[in-house]
Amino acid sequence: MASVTLTVNGRTVSADVDPRTLLVQLLREHLHLTGTHVGCDTSQCGACVVHVNGRAVKSCTLLAVQADGAKVVTIEGLAANGKLHPMQEAFRENHGLQCGFCTPGMIMTAVELVNRKGNNLDEHTIREELEGNLCRCTGYHNIVKAIAAGAKAMR
Amino acid sequence: MxxxxxxxxxxxxxxxxxxxxxxxxxxxxxxxxxxxxxxxxxxxxxxxxxIGGVKELSGIALKGKDLVIGAMTRHAEVATSKVVRKAIPALAALAETIGDPAVRNQGTIGGSIANNDPAADYPAACLGLGATIVTSKRKIPADKFFKGLFETALGDDEIITEVHFPVPKSAGYAKFPNPASRYALVGVFVSRNGSDVRVAVTGAGEGGVFRVAEMEKALQKDFSAKALDGIAVKPRGLNSDIHASAEYRAHLVGVMAKRAAASAA
Amino acid sequence: MKWTAIDDFGIVINPMIVEGQVHGGIAQGVGQALLEGAVYDKHGQLVTGSYMDYCMPRADNLPSFNVDYVVTKCPSNPLGIKGCGEAGAIAAPVAVVNAITNAVGHEDVPMPATPQAVWAAVQKSAKLRKAAE
Incomplete structure (x- = not known):
């Protein structure tokens, strides 16, 4: 067993885990934060994207022990004081989700994208930056619209 | 697991x-x-x-005529580094095509090189720029580092610490991605550094990354896409799978080499 | 690149949901035409078992779409509505593959028309042209 201590959505948590435990397993199975999804499990689909020290990463391709000491933010950590994050609000406004499975990863990717590239995102940039997020439904049209609107709203 | x-x-x-x-x-x-x-x-x-917590392994700096990148430097850092963009813009552009944004935030140059995936991008840059791979024990020229599929010159307890890229006069990289995985179906890195002209191909070879002597000779005389007209790589020894036959890969090597040369000019 | 889809769904009650179905259908149709193929080897083993080999449409494979309607009320139900689930998938593969066959000049183009398949089709065009000369 290995012990890990990390901050998840502002809360310090410690756990003794088998070193094989993936970050997404720690989040979903130990902390019951089931908003982060496992889609492909081969690090293509992006349903499991969370922020580790401010960087978007695929939590199905990171051991929990690698995140020891890190600050992790999941989809559950975006809304503040019962109010949706502007990116979440934009997805709702623009029908940016159909079945909703890819949505947590899409939103976490989108928020980091805005943090990196700013609030004015053109369609081409958004589509290229979504390379690691798959939507089977496949509602990219509205996801792209939602991210452009969410980016502006995050100003 | x-x-x-x-x-x-x-x-x-x-x-x-x-x-x-x-x-x-x-x-x-x-x-x-x-x-x-x-x-x-x-x-x-x-x-x-x-080695995720080893800070000394991370960083980008220009040292003399070399661009030095620490082994634990993330792809995203190479892609966005002002130093890399100025010294070897083709290397920054290459890093930006690896995986996707989340993978680039986590994946490292040292990891990529040590793994020597036959369809990875960095091996093409190392061989195509004549890099030196510095380890915990010695310095290994790229020409002697990549030994075949997923095989390198690294010993069991040997660790890559830095990669030294000589800053070239010009360089370019063109990649035709596998539509599914977005690894290189074929990627070609070309560079010119004085009389040293290099053409390195990834994604195509059965034995991993390789150089194309005939193309290098042609580019030595005239460093332009046009100089590569009529030079065909033979399908023998190239990979064949559900995504591309050896014949198609051979064709793509020619096309990507020209695009790489054109982008380097 | 511009993509326009016009459908007749009868009376449209919730345009937001209906348009989502058209968007998704088009994307899936483009996937079918260009990207998605399940391949088995000669022993019956699926070799496209992960997204490393099975090509899902990504956002950068597609443009945004213009969606519009012609409304003909359906006479056989009181709401005048028709089905719309994934309707975009009907015309999308046809439109894409027609564009390819038109460009290469013959109809021997498989689905999915992967880069390699289109390359092979172009080689065939060159052969056909030579034979015709």
Whole structure:
């Protein structure tokens, strides 16, 4: 067993885990934060994207022990004081989700994208930056619209 | 995943000692290839030595005529670094085509090179720029580093610490991605540094990354896409799979080499 | 690149949901035409078992779409509505593959028309042209 201590959505948590435990397993199975999804499990689909020290990463391709000491933010950590994050609000406004499975990863990717590239995102940039997020439904049209609107709203 | 013991290294020396002590062990850098490999049980090391916390392995600097990149430097850092963009813009552009944004935030240059995936991008840059791979034990020229599919000159307890890229006069990289995985179906890196002209191909070769002497000769005389007219790479020795036959890959090597040369001019 | 889809769904009650179905259908149709193929080896083993080999449409494979309607009320139900689930998938593969066959000059183009398949089709065009000369 290995012990890990990390901050998840502002809360310090410690756990003794088998070193094989993936970050997404720690989040979903130990902390019951089931908003982060496992889609492909081969690090293509992006349903499991969370922020580790401010960087978007695929939590199905990171051991929990690698995140020891890190600050992790999941989809559950975006809304503040019962109010949706502007990116979440934009997805709702623009029908940016159909079945909703890819949505947590899409939103976490989108928020980091805005943090990196700013609030004015053109369609081409958004589509290229979504390379690691798959939507089977496949509602990219509205996801792209939602991210452009969410980016502006995050100003 | 098979069971493994986990060790966190404090520094390079510590990591090398842990590797040696643990025996059947693997270094864990970013883990973007290793973890999927472990999940599929394609590897089952007894121990992982995590160098994620070794700060001395990370960083980008221009030292003399070399661009020096630390082994744990993430793809995203190389892609966005002002130093890299100024010294070797083709290298920054290459890093930006690896995986996707989340993979680039976590994957490292050292991990990519040590793994030597036959469709990875960095091996093409190392060979195409005549880089030197610095390890915990020695300096290895790229020409002697890549030994075949997933094989390198690295010893069991040897750790890549830095990669030294000589800053070329000009360089270019063109990649035709596999539509599904977005790894290189074929990627060609070309560079010119005085009389040293290099053409390195990834994604295509059965034995991993390789140089194309005939193209290098032609580019030595005239460093332009046009100089590559009529030079065909033979399909023999090239990969053939569901995504591309050896014939198609051979064709793509020609096209990508021209695009790389054109972008370098 | 511009993509326009016009459908007749009868009376449209919730345009937001209906347009989502058209968007998704088009994307899946483009996937079918260009990207998605399940391949088995000669032993019957699926070799496209992960997204490393099975090509899902990504956002950068597609443009945004213009969606519009012609409304003909359906006479056989009181709401005048028709089905719309994934309707975009009907015309999308046809439109894409027609564009390719038009460009290469013959109809021997498989689905999915992967880069390699289109390359092979172009080689065939060159052969056909030579034979015709």
């Amino acid at each position: 098979y069971k493994f013991a986990y060790h966190k290294a404090k520094n390079v020396k510590d990591a090398a000692a842990l590797l040696k002590k643990a025996g059947d062990s693997k270094l864990l850098a970013g883990g973007q290839t290793l973890i999927p490999t472990l999940k599929l049980r394609l590897a089952g090391p007894a121990a992982l030595v995590d």
